[in-house]
Amino acid sequence: MDRQHVVTALENALTDVLEHPVAGLTGDVKLFADLHLDSTTMLEMLMFLEDSIGLVVDPEELDADDFVSVDTFTDFVLATHRGQVAA
Numbered sequence: 154m155d156r157q158h159v160v161t162a163l164e165n166a167l168t169d170v171l172e173h174p175v176a177g178l179t180g181d182v183k184l185f186a187d188l189h190l191d192s193t194t195m196l197e198m199l200m201f202l203e204d205s206i207g208l209v210v211d212p213e214e215l216d217a218d219d220f221v222s223v224d225t226f227t228d229f230v231l232a233t234h235r236g237q238v239a240a
Contacts, residue, residue, distance in 0.1 A: 154206070154234050159227045166201040170194050180224035195220060208233060 160178055167175040167188065175188070184190050190198070202208040208230060219229035 154231065156227055156231065158206075159230045160223065162202055162206045163198075163223065163226065163230075165205065166198045169201050170197045178223045180222060180227070182223045184220050184222060184226060202230070206230075206234075 164175050164178055167178075170190075171188070171194065182188065184195070199208070199210055203210070210233060219225055
């Protein structure tokens, strides 16, 4: 899985959760400030990503810093995915 795959999956998840098209995300887009996500929509987005790309997230390991921007979230997904593949 590469960065573009994650960003595309994120755009699809956000389109589903926010109920309007989300495309062309760049790394500096802020998930909460720019896209107006809240804790509920963030959880819905994570559940969508679990179904679409097989992301498995332990709620105990979630860190708010991972959800600041598209870049930080993409880094989180890639690191989580690498950890799952290695296990």
